[in-house]
Amino acid sequence: MQNNGYEEQNINNVQDILGKEFKVLDHGFIRLLEIMGDDSSICQAARVSYGKGTKSVREDRALLRYLMRNAHTSPFEMVELKFHVRMPIFVARQWIRHRTANVNEYSGRYSEMTDEFYLPQADQIRTQSQVNKQARSEDQLDETRANEIIEQMKDSQAExxxxxxxxxxxxxxxxxxxINLPLSSYTEWYWxxxxxxxxxxxxxxxxxxxxxxxxxxxxxxxxxxxxILPISYEAFSDYILNSVTFSKSELFKIKDSIANFDFDNLTxxxxxxxxxxxxxxxxxxxxIKQL
Ligand SMILES: Cc1cc2nc3c(=O)[nH]c(=O)nc-3n(C[C@H](O)[C@H](O)[C@H](O)COP(=O)(O)OP(=O)(O)OC[C@H]3O[C@@H](n4cnc5c(N)ncnc54)[C@H](O)[C@@H]3O)c2cc1C
Known part of the structure; x- marks a missing residue:
């Protein structure tokens, strides 16, 4: 990428964030320890087959967005990030399911477990969702009962x-x-x-x-x-995070409503x-129209 202030700004952002502890929940944190590569490494990798040289930030942004939109994913694998994370064990169990990472975890065999346990805030003590069997609903328990539950959890954690x-x-x-410590115990790992x-x-x-x-x-x-990766994140946000996939039967439902939209005049x-x-x-x- 041409150095028009973008690279310098980015290096400053990385320096500000590396090693910084971001608090999460009551005793957790995330720290970014290392990063290999940046937005431009992705473009460099994508262009390697053409042997093309340095490009402007604008051209890089367009290329990156094209790659993201079209699921040309391997150039994004050129950037590696290493985090130090501290989280309750029940969170770690969900997190570890993402197999495409390298993990080294705190060992409760080797070291003593700490006395820190996760306690939810009262507003997170909700009823079971009736629509999603895995989730909590939007309905909070009344504050007195929620606080009682928190106190009970605290007592049994201490016990x-x-x-x-x-x-x-x-x-x-x-x-x-x-082995009898609760899932609310905190663990930590490099990820x-x-x-x-x-x-x-x-x-x-x-x-x-x-x-x-x-x-x-x-x-x-x-x-x-x-x-630290503003162009990649923007592309991810636009094309993946805030996008949805429609099933064939859903597309049938929206087919009629788009029939008269004037797409020809889009610029x-x-x-x-x-x-x-x-x-x-x-x-x-x-x-969709041909469905
Ligand atoms: C809201 C939610 C609820 C969930 N509920 C449950 C649950 O009730 N029970 C449960 O067990 N899990 C549950 N999961 C975990 C889920 O099923 C996935 O295991 C988890 O999200 C990891 O996703 P992944 O496989 O895409 O990620 P990764 O493991 O990082 O894999 C990324 C990609 O690489 C591929 N890949 C990775 N390793 C291999 C391999 N060895 N061979 C072939 N392909 C591979 C994957 O297919 C995937 O496409 C839940 C996840 C979410 C988000």
Missing amino acids: SYNEYKEYVAEGVAREIAR KIDLHNLFRFLKLRMDHHAQYEIRVYANIIADILKQ PENSNLSKTEIAELKNKINF
Whole structure:
């Protein structure tokens, strides 16, 4: 990329963020430890087959957006990020399902577990959702009951931690002493992932279907990416995060309502779409019309 202040600004943003601790939940955090590559590394990788030289930021942005829109994902794998994350074990269990990362976790066999446990805020103590079997609803419990539940959770966390400490003091192996500690215990790990797979993680875990307690971590990672990989994040936000897929039967339902829309008069000036995007939109509309 041509150095018109963009690169310098970006280096400053990275320096400001590297190592900085972003607090999450009551005892958790996220720190970005290292990053390999930036927006321009993705474009360089994409252009390698053509052997083309340096391009302007505007051309890079267009290329990056084209890659994202068309699922040309491997150039995004050229950027690698390493985080240090501290989260409750029930969050870690969801997080670890994203297999395309490298993880090294705190060992409760090797080291003593800490006495820090997650306690939800009263406004997160909600009733079971009636529409989503996995989720909480929007309905909060009344404050008195919510606070009672929080106190009970706190007491049982303290009780199981006291037992744990007794076992350890007695000489019981840490790997056995820990097995009755609750899922609300905090763990931590180093987590390294490439940008393509990080975007997949964010798409799933920023979604409102994801549990609140992992969503807050995903949202912080997104805020970090906005600052250090602004062009990639913008493309992700436009084409993946804030896009939806329609099924064939859903498209049948919307077919009639788009029949009379005048797509022929769309221009980059009146639509906020590039020429290529307008052509792509027309192809999509024709696809729906032919259903
Ligand atoms: C809201 C929500 C609810 C969920 N509920 C449940 C649940 O109830 N129970 C449950 O068990 N899980 C649940 N999950 C986890 C979910 O099923 C996925 O395992 C998780 O989101 C990781 O997604 P992924 O496979 O795309 O990610 P990754 O593991 O990072 O994989 C990324 C891509 O690489 C491919 N890939 C990775 N490893 C391999 C491999 N070895 N072979 C072939 N392809 C591979 C994947 O197919 C995927 O396309 C839930 C996830 C979400 C977001």
